[in-house]
Amino acid sequence: MTGDDDLMQEPTTRSDDTQILEKCREIELLSRKLYLFFADLYADDADIKSIxxxxxxxxQHHADQFTLALKMKKSLGVTLNIDMQKAVFVVGELEKLIKRCEANPPKLVDALSTAIKLEHYLSDLHLVCVASFEDQSFKNMFNAMMAADQQHIERLQAALDSMISTA
Structure with missing residues (x-):
């Protein structure tokens, strides 16, 4: 994060805002890729595959929201509160995680635990780092994204808890 003075600036679209929004979209798409890998890996259990x-x-829906924000950014009045370095770091960590999982597929309990940790991290990232929009409809859209993050966590945690209680 940049200094406090930067947070007090008028909302404007910096030249690197586009790149940051693109990285945020990439984070969502990488998360999707990981979850689709897990869906294929655990396809023999219909309930788990469904989760x-x-x-x-x-x-994917979150990525689409970032795509819309990219298309609309000139008229949005957006102040991004994440720097490019952090966004690039998260993309790199997700890419490494996917490669590790593909090379050494985790047990289901480990996949669920990893996904829960990832969702907590991404939820925090969305909440405090991603964007502040002047436009109320975009504020609402990103607030809905954060609520969906919480639902991801609850759904994954319920599946993990169910596995642990039946073990």
């Missing part, structure tokens, strides 16, 4: 595919679909 993974539903979560992947919601990540």
């Amino acid at each position: 993974w595919t539903k979560t992947a679909d919601e990540e």
Whole structure:
């Protein structure tokens, strides 16, 4: 994050805002890729596969919201509160996680735990770092994204809890 003085500036679209929004969209798409990998990996359990595919679909929806924000950014009055370095770091970490999972597929309980940790992290990222919009409809859209993050966590946690209680 930049200094406090930067947070007090008038909302404007900096030249790197487009790149940051694109990285945020990429984070959502990488999360989707991971969840689709898990859906295929655990396809023999219809309920678990459904959890993974539903979560992947919601990540696609989040990516679509960033796409819309990119298309509308000139008229939005947006102040991004995440720097490019942080966005690039998160993309890199997700890419490494996907490669590790593909090379050494985790047990279901580990996949669920990893996804829960990831969703907590991304939820915090959305909440405090991503964007502040002047436009109320976009504020509402991103607030809905954060609510969906919480639903991801609850759904994944319920599946994990169910596995642990039946073990």
